[in-house]
Amino acid sequence: MKRFASFFLCLLLVFALALTGCSNNATPSNPPAGESENAEPADSFKAQITFNGSSTLAPVISAIATNFIEEYTTWDKVDAGFPAENIAIYVSAGGSGAGVKAVLDGTTDFGMLAREIKDEEREKIRDSKEFKLGIDALTISVHPENPILSIKDDLTTEELKKIFAGEYMYWDELDSSLPHKEIVVVIRDLSGGAHEVFQKAVMGDTQVRADAIQSPSMGALVAKIIENKDAIGYASYGMVNQNLGSLVPLKVDGVEPTEDNIINGSYKISRPLIVVKQGDLTPEQQAFMNVIQSDAGAAIIEDMGFIPVR
Structure with a gap:
């Protein structure tokens, strides 16, 4: 990177x-x-x-x-x-x-x-x-002090669906060992290309929760994650590289968003x-x-x- x-x-x-x-x-x-x-x-x-x-x-x-x-x-x-x-x-x-x-x-x-x-x-x-x-690629990224990092660095597609759809509203609903803090979901505005890619690759027919924070640009989305320890969002691979240390990209279904994995298609949320x-x-x-x-x-x-x- x-x-x-x-x-x-x-x-x-x-x-x-x-x-x-x-x-x-x-x-x-x-x-x-x-x-x-x-x-x-x-x-x-x-x-x-x-x-x-x-x-x-x-x-x-x-x-x-x-x-x-x-x-x-x-x-x-x-x-x-x-x-x-x-x-x-x-x-x-x-x-x-x-x-x-x-x-x-x-x-x-x-x-x-x-x-x-x-x-x-x-x-x-x-x-x-x-x-x-x-x-x-769209990386599932969190703040370096996000509570999830204390127990795991990987989320399944099904877990992502539940988080972004609002089925999991608090971190302890994902795992009981996590604190009872609200999950802050950050997305691009619904007209952005990033949201279309995420919807197709991860959500399918399931809609993102209505109260998710919509950001007017990828830079604004990344800024929201950087300023909130309980936030999670789909940050551009390029923006993660530009903000090393301020964002932590998670694995998805065990696959890390590396350059090789993005090119060979094993990391599926690419564009x-x-x-x-x-x-x-x-x-x-x-x-x-x-x-x-x-x-x-x-x-x-x-x-x-x-x-x-x-």
């Missing part, structure tokens, strides 16, 4: 990140012969790229965008056939479902998802282009990190996507605690 160096990026609760180049706009100069033959006319060029969706994937795209802008600043430095306009990359988080909706509404270029794309979504997105960037677009990418969008999918992009994904797809 790796810790992301720029820790502050990982605790953003609301993303409305506008990343722009610092130089002044310049009049596009004529590129060297042969380099601009296939470039679109400058007046059709869009210097701005937008991303919307998963709060788990948002800081990853933001970090890659920051590096991209710091390296190039203006588009002509990315490709001599592009105009000398400031690079602007906007990343906003509202959940995986919101990302798909924004793509369909035409209010964003790319949707960010921390789950599989549903068949009905794929049918609605005309000529969809999908890019799998990495793998995440892809996906970017989706409607239609073909423009040259400038493709240039940035090339960086996201490069070794440098994979290194950032890994540094932030996720498992990159290489």
Whole structure:
């Protein structure tokens, strides 16, 4: 497990990140012969790229965008056939479902998802282009001083169902040796991709208790667990890596959420990190996507605690 160096990026609760180049706009100069033959006319060029969706994937795209802008600043430095306009990359988080909706509404270029794309979504997105960037998992995590750790570090799927459904309301209902303290269940908001993954992998047709604390982002969910010794929630594998020592991930059915177990599928609560677009990418969008999918992009994904797809 790796810790992301720029820790502050990982605790953003609301993303409305506008990343722009610092130089002044310049009049596009004529590129060297042969380099601009296939470039679109400058007046059709869009210097701005937008991303919307998963709060788990948002800081990853933001970090890659920051590096991209710091390296190039203006588009002509990315490709001599592009105009000398400031690079602007906007990343906003509202959940995986919101990302798909924004793509369909035409209010964003790319949707960010921390789950599989549903068949009905794929049918609605005309000529969809999908890019799998990495793998995440939902770890069942608790505070380091949670009472359960005094007796076990493993929960069965059936025990998880009873805890998250509210059949077990107090820790001593799980095990009589535990204190009579209320179990504080923390989940993502019901529109988030994480909740859909957890519902499918663990709960099935059983619904999560109505009074569970719903968090607007994965960062907010993790913060709730860190501040409450009696809390339990499904924390992103990446967020656990970013908060080593502050969270303790439990085994599920005897399987530890390690990188190997997530990749080979033995740890069952996993999910892809996906970017989706409607239609073909423009040259400038493709240039940035090339960086996201490069070794440098994979290194950032890994540094932030996720498992990159290489």
